[in-house]
Amino acid sequence: MTMLADQGQKTELPPIWPGDRYEVVCERDDPHGGTRDRYHFAQYAVHSARGLETAGLARRVRVVRLADGVVIYDRVNGIDLPVDEW
Numbered sequence: 001m002t003m004l005a006d007q008g009q010k011t012e013l014p015p016i017w018p019g020d021r022y023e024v025v026c027e028r029d030d031p032h033g034g035t036r037d038r039y040h041f042a043q044y045a046v047h048s049a050r051g052l053e054t055a056g057l058a059r060r061v062r063v064v065r066l067a068d069g070v071v072i073y074d075r076v077n078g079i080d081l082p083v084d085e086w
Helices: 042-054
Strands: 003-006 009-012 022-027 034-039 060-065 071-074
Touching: 022 042, 034 042, 042 060, 042 071
Parallel strands: none
Antiparallel strands: 003 009, 022 034, 022 060, 060 071
């Protein structure tokens, strides 16, 4: 952790990266189990999900908006929200 010295007091620096807002939930066959990766930008999360499916690396992939739990992409259930709703 990096600290700033300000008149004898230490204050924590703000994070340099923005907070994560989207989660890619990947279900794989055993023995690999599932994974969860987080992204700040929706387009990267959806691109990752589609790439995992195209490569055949996952049985099911979902992209969830963390703020409200809305699934913005899930091909198995036919969910693929338009970009303006991400």
